Amino acid sequence: MSDFPIILPALPEIVLALAGMGLLMAGVFSSAERANAAVTDLALAALAVVIGLVMIMSGPPVVAFNGMFATSAFGAFVKVLVLAASMLAILMGRDYMAREAIDRFEYPVLIVFSALGMMMMISANTLIALYLGLELQSLCLYVIAAFHRDSLRSTEAGLKYFVLGALSSGMMLYGASIVYGFTGATGFPQIAEVLAAGTGATPVGVIIGLVFVIAGLAFKISAVPFHMWTPDVYEGAPTPVTAFFAVAPKLAAFALLLRVMLEPFGPLVDEWRQIIVLVSIGSMILGAFAAISQTNIKRLMAYSSIGHVGYALIGLAAGTETGVRGVLIYLAIYLVMNIGTFACILSMRRHGDMVEGIGDLAGLSTTSPRMALALTVFLFSLAGIPPLAGFFGKLYVLMAAIDAGLYTLALIGVLASVVGAYYYLRIIKIMYFDPAAEPFDRPSTRTLGVIMTVAAVVIAAFIVFPEPLVNSAGRAAAALFAG
Numbered sequence: 001m002s003d004f005p006i007i008l009p010a011l012p013e014i015v016l017a018l019a020g021m022g023l024l025m026a027g028v029f030s031s032a033e034r035a036n037a038a039v040t041d042l043a044l045a046a047l048a049v050v051i052g053l054v055m056i057m058s059g060p061p062v063v064a065f066n067g068m069f070a071t072s073a074f075g076a077f078v079k080v081l082v083l084a085a086s087m088l089a090i091l092m093g094r095d096y097m098a099r100e101a102i103d104r105f106e107y108p109v110l111i112v113f114s115a116l117g118m119m120m121m122i123s124a125n126t127l128i129a130l131y132l133g134l135e136l137q138s139l140c141l142y143v144i145a146a147f148h149r150d151s152l153r154s155t156e157a158g159l160k161y162f163v164l165g166a167l168s169s170g171m172m173l174y175g176a177s178i179v180y181g182f183t184g185a186t187g188f189p190q191i192a193e194v195l196a197a198g199t200g201a202t203p204v205g206v207i208i209g210l211v212f213v214i215a216g217l218a219f220k221i222s223a224v225p226f227h228m229w230t231p232d233v234y235e236g237a238p239t240p241v242t243a244f245f246a247v248a249p250k251l252a253a254f255a256l257l258l259r260v261m262l263e264p265f266g267p268l269v270d271e272w273r274q275i276i277v278l279v280s281i282g283s284m285i286l287g288a289f290a291a292i293s294q295t296n297i298k299r300l301m302a303y304s305s306i307g308h309v310g311y312a313l314i315g316l317a318a319g320t321e322t323g324v325r326g327v328l329i330y331l332a333i334y335l336v337m338n339i340g341t342f343a344c345i346l347s348m349r350r351h352g353d354m355v356e357g358i359g360d361l362a363g364l365s366t367t368s369p370r371m372a373l374a375l376t377v378f379l380f381s382l383a384g385i386p387p388l389a390g391f392f393g394k395l396y397v398l399m400a401a402i403d404a405g406l407y408t409l410a411l412i413g414v415l416a417s418v419v420g421a422y423y424y425l426r427i428i429k430i431m432y433f434d435p436a437a438e439p440f441d442r443p444s445t446r447t448l449g450v451i452m453t454v455a456a457v458v459i460a461a462f463i464v465f466p467e468p469l470v471n472s473a474g475r476a477a478a479a480l481f482a483g
Contacts, residue, residue: 009064009071012053012079013119019046020112027105035105040094043108044087047115051083061479063125067187070125073479077328077472078122078255081335085248086115088339088451092346093240095445099352100238102148111244114140118252122259127176127186130256134172134220138165141249145237157236164219164229172216178209191264198267207271213260214275220253223313224282227306234302239354242298243342246305247335254331258316258324262480269319276317277409283310284416291423296356297345300423301338304382307420308334314413315397318404321477326396328473333381333393333462340455341378343448344371349441358427363436370449371440372431374456379428381459383421389462 007014023042027035058076063069090108097103117137124130142165146158180186182205183194195202219226234242261272287307294300315327348355365372381390394417401410443449462469
């Protein structure tokens, strides 16, 4: 990496920060009626512009701000996914917030600032920059989890997320301080040099610090045993916020976990692989079995997300370029599957009220066949059934594990996927074979229908056009290892 003395590498982040501050001022100094719609539209435009900037500026690895900020094709790939997820969360929330009478301009502004924190996390090149980006993201997420202030469940979700999130941040900061104490460095390249130059056994203190750092990041991706907040927060938060939580923060935290494990702690791969394997197995098993008894579809999606985190961690455990490519492909497909599923969940309304019971989907194939078909595509894909995209996501990470000799981990992944398929297929059975329940309300806008349709087409068409995603993920993974 070459050191870049100017601020150009961080132009997308700077533009997004300025846009966020501008949106905040516009919302404060406009009337309430005009502020909500205007700020939402401008936030979508700002995120779209930043996506364009990230794609235009994607190129060779560059380091700026005295080594604290790094850009590469890897970072650009994940940033585009995070920004796209942020745009979709705003779009999906527009109609919902109006119906629930909580449409305030702060929602898109908080999404913008959390996206900014995620971009800073992805490009962090020191432990200090990592923590700053993580906290910027987290502070915004704490607020939007409790955005429905008059709802006891939403307030409880925000409080739980805040308390446990503060604990995880403290653990990670403590781990970073231990690593600094034993290596004398906070920069990723400098830590890697110290660890690579070490002779003999790795100091126990470094291993302890690494464990604390992994624990803090495991909380952010809802990995076992730091998953306890996920079901309650998913259930209690407003549904568009839950959709956002399910994808964007996980993508950013996964990118950060990949960089932290493979860049500064790359020389310790044999030590941290054991931890990642255990976390992966625990997440897959819990996600497979805990979701079986769920009756609330948002809680089911929470346990589903824990399971999918376990599958994605298989690629990290491999510790190879092929494994990273598999993780990136998996995360991109996971984004589309989850956004499509939550678009269906947001369409579950009766007499103007949201319903979240799995039993409410009874006979959906009769009352709303197009929605039932789209949800079937997403559930089959989440289960990993070919020829849908979810199957190939799991295939890439499992093949990477086999190439790395992690046969037991790959076998557990296959078995957990078979068990997890049960609760997805149960929903399909309810939609197609149970007596029809009362029909859902017709959506007041076409936004959810468009998102649902596009996501279903992407998932179904991946087998025909896999090259764009596979090639982009391959270039991103190669950039991570080249750096």
